[in-house]
Amino acid sequence: MTTPEWYEQAMCRDMDPEWWFPNDRGATAVSRMAILICRQCDVAQQCLQTALDHNEPFGIWGGLTAAERRALPRTKPAYCRRCGIPHTTACLRGTR
Ligand code: SF4
Numbered sequence: 001m002t003t004p005e006w007y008e009q010a011m012c013r014d015m016d017p018e019w020w021f022p023n024d025r026g027a028t029a030v031s032r033m034a035i036l037i038c039r040q041c042d043v044a045q046q047c048l049q050t051a052l053d054h055n056e057p058f059g060i061w062g063g064l065t066a067a068e069r070r071a072l073p074r075t076k077p078a079y080c081r082r083c084g085i086p087h088t089t090a091c092l093r094g095t096r
C-alpha cells in the first residue's frame, strides 16, 4: 500500500511505529499511549477508514485496536461527535 495523502497530517508520523504495532496483543502501556495520540489526531477518521477498507488485521488505526475494529460492524457503534471515531472510552479530544 502506498503512503496515503492523509499521512502527511498524521500525529504518529515521526513517532516510533512500534507503539501502534505492539508485539503482544494485550493493551500494553505503549499501545494505550498510541491510542491517546490517535484521539488527538486530525486524520483519525481517514486512518480508521483505511484500516477498515483493507481489513487490516494488525495494529492500532484511528485509535482502535484490531479487536475493536473487528467488533465494529456487529456493535454498530456511535461515532463520537467530537473526534469522529467510534471509541467506547472517554473522548480526550479538546474542543477547538
Ligand atoms: S489516528 Fe493514530 S495511527 Fe492513525 S494517523 Fe493518527 S496518530 Fe497515526
Ligand SMILES: [Zn+2]
Binding pocket: 080, 081, 082, 083, 084, 085, 087, 090, 091, 092, 093
Ligand atoms: Zn471522541
